[in-house]
Amino acid sequence: MQVHYIIYDVIDSFLSYLSNVKHFSPxxxxxxxxxxxxxxxxxxxxxxxxxxxxxxxxRIFVSEMVDRAFEVASINRMLSSIxxxxxxxxxxxxxxxxxxxxxxxxxxxxxxxxxMF
Numbered sequence: 001m002q003v004h005y006i007i008y009d010v011i012d013s014f015l016s017y018l019s020n021v022k023h024f025s026p027x028x029x030x031x032x033x034x035x036x037x038x039x040x041x042x043x044x045x046x047x048x049x050x051x052x053x054x055x056x057x058x059r060i061f062v063s064e065m066v067d068r069a070f071e072v073a074s075i076n077r078m079l080s081s082i083x084x085x086x087x088x089x090x091x092x093x094x095x096x097x098x099x100x101x102x103x104x105x106x107x108x109x110x111x112x113x114x115x116m117f
Contacts, residue, residue, distance in 0.1 A: 007040045007050040014088045035081035038065075051095050058082075058103045066106075076105040 015033055018024040024032075042061055043050050065075045079100065086098035 007043060010050070010089060010094060011036045011040065011085065013092075014085050017088060018084075031077065032081045032084070035078040036085060038078065039082055039085075051089070053099050055099050055102060058099050062103065062106070072106045072108050079103060079105055 011033070014036075015029055018032060019026075019029050039061065040050070042064065043053070048057060062075060062079070065078065070078075083098070083100045083103075086095070086100050089095045090098055
């Protein structure tokens with residue numbers, strides 16, 4: 001029997017785990033929470049189930065975050081938060097595999113220092 005999981009319930013459980021078991025700081029928990037809410041709302045916009053999406057869906061998510069003008073560092077932090085959520089979901093046997101396993105971080109823009117002569 002397949003149990004239907006609500007993404008927000010799993011996010012809450014994951015954040016509690018990070019706080020109570022892993023002892024992450026409140027600031028880190030807040031950052032993870034914000035990132036995961038953005039992800040959950042994106043899933044809702046597209047009417048996607050968080051636990052049946054695939055790698056292609058994740059690539060679309062990244063592309064849309066770029067289109068929404070998120071900074072590269074912010075998108076990479078979101079990916080880290082999402083990877084953590086899916087790793088937790090696999091460990092809790094909510095899903096069999098993570099759709100973000102092979103999704104790589106974006107390359108940071110090279111910062112070129114300008115020199116005044």
